[in-house]
Amino acid sequence: MRVGAGTAAFLLSLSAIPISFLLNRVSAMDSPMVVFYAAAGVLLGLLLVLYLLVIGTPPKDPLFYAFAVFSFTSVIDLVISLEQDGYIKGFMGFYLKEGEPYLRSAYGILICYWDGTVHYALYLMMIAAITLRWSYRTVGLYWLGSMLISLVTLLLGTVVGKFGTEIRPAFLLNIPYVLIPIWAGKKIYRMPKALPRITADQIAMEQSKWLYRRPLDLVFIVYLLIAAAFTVFRGFMLVNMFYLVPFFGLALYGLIDPGCEWMPDLTVVFAGAIAQAQFSHIGASLHPRTAFTYRVPQDVVSSFLYANILFALGAQLLAVRCVTCSNFFLKGMPINNEELEKKVN
Structure with missing residues (x-):
C-alpha cells in the first residue's frame, strides 16, 4: 500500500520515540564521538527512508x-524536555550526557518544549x-x-x-539548523503573496485616513512605544534588545506612513521571534533549574506574567x-484628491 508523503513524514517523526529509547540502552553510547556519529547516522537514515517512501510521488518542494x-x-526535543522535568525516563540520558549537555x-528545556510543540505543529502544517x-x-x-531567534540565543x-566548556562534537549538528532556515527563509x-482583491481607489481611501480615524492602529502605536521602553528597561537581555528595538521603530513607521509593503511580512517574522523568546524567558525565569537568585520572586510573579504575556x-x-487588513500597506494609484475627500468624509 502506497503511503502519502504527509503521512510518511508524520509516522517517521513519531519514530523518534522508539529510536531514542533503543539508543539509550546501547552501552557504546558513552562517547561523544559515538553519540555524534549515531545522531548524524539516524538523521541521514531518516532522509533515505523518507525518500524511498515517497519515491513514486515525490513532493516538488x-x-x-x-x-x-x-x-x-x-x-x-519534546522527549528531552519531558525527561528533564521528570515526566518520563530512559530515553535521552545518553544524549544529554555526551551530546548536548x-x-x-x-x-534549554524551555526551548525543547517550544520546538516539540509549536515548531512541531508548524512543520506538520507546512508538510500538509x-x-x-497550498501556500x-x-x-x-x-x-x-x-526558529532563528531560538538558535541564535541558545547557541550564543x-x-x-557556563556550558561553554562542555561543548561536544554533537554541537556541530546545529549547523544545518542554522543554514537550512536561511535557505528556507529565502524560498518562503x-x-x-496572497493579495486582497481591492481597487486602487480603495487603497487610496484607506491610506488617506489620519491616525485618529484608525483607532486600532493608535492602540498598536501605544503598544509599540511601551514595548520599546520595556525592552530597553530590561536591556540585560542584549540579544532581544538589539533586534527588537529596531523592529519596534520600523513598525511605528509602517503604521504611520502608508504603502510600506514590507510591514505584514516583518510583523509575522517578529511575532514568531517574540512568541518564542517570551515563552522561553517566562518559563526559564520560573523553572526550578534556574538558580534561586535569578528566579522571579514569588511576590511579583503575577505582575511579571502579566507584563511579559501582554508584551x-x-x-x-x-x-x-x-x-488580514493590509490595505494600508499596499502601493496603489491615488485617485483625484477632491473625489477622495468626498469618499473619506
Whole structure:
C-alpha cells in the first residue's frame, strides 16, 4: 500500500520515540564521538527512508524533506524536555550526557518544549500544505522568526555561558539548523503573496485616513512605544534588545506612513521571534533549574506574567492586523484628491 508523503513524514517523526529509547540502552553510547556519529547516522537514515517512501510521488518542494527531518527532531526535543522535568525516563540520558549537555539548563528545556510543540505543529502544517499544494508563506515566515531567534540565543548563550566548556562534537549538528532556515527563509519569502482583491481607489481611501480615524492602529502605536521602553528597561537581555528595538521603530513607521509593503511580512517574522523568546524567558525565569537568585520572586510573579504575556500578545495581534487588513500597506494609484475627500468624509 502506497503511503502519502504527509503521512510518511508524520509516522517517521513519531519514530523518534522508539529510536531514542533503543539508543539509550546501547552501552557504546558513552562517547561523544559515538553519540555524534549515531545522531548524524539516524538523521541521514531518516532522509533515505523518507525518500524511498515517497519515491513514486515525490513532493516538488525540497523543503518537504527539511521539514520532515525537523519534525523528527522536534519529537526528540519534546522527549528531552519531558525527561528533564521528570515526566518520563530512559530515553535521552545518553544524549544529554555526551551530546548536548547545555539542553539540561532551564532555558534549554524551555526551548525543547517550544520546538516539540509549536515548531512541531508548524512543520506538520507546512508538510500538509506542500503535499496539498497550498501556500504556507505566512506560516513559514512565522516559523522562520521563531526558529532563528531560538538558535541564535541558545547557541550564543552556550558558547559564552557556563556550558561553554562542555561543548561536544554533537554541537556541530546545529549547523544545518542554522543554514537550512536561511535557505528556507529565502524560498518562503519569494513565494507569491496572497493579495486582497481591492481597487486602487480603495487603497487610496484607506491610506488617506489620519491616525485618529484608525483607532486600532493608535492602540498598536501605544503598544509599540511601551514595548520599546520595556525592552530597553530590561536591556540585560542584549540579544532581544538589539533586534527588537529596531523592529519596534520600523513598525511605528509602517503604521504611520502608508504603502510600506514590507510591514505584514516583518510583523509575522517578529511575532514568531517574540512568541518564542517570551515563552522561553517566562518559563526559564520560573523553572526550578534556574538558580534561586535569578528566579522571579514569588511576590511579583503575577505582575511579571502579566507584563511579559501582554508584551508577547501585542506582537501577535499586530501581525494579525497587518496580514488580514493590509490595505494600508499596499502601493496603489491615488485617485483625484477632491473625489477622495468626498469618499473619506
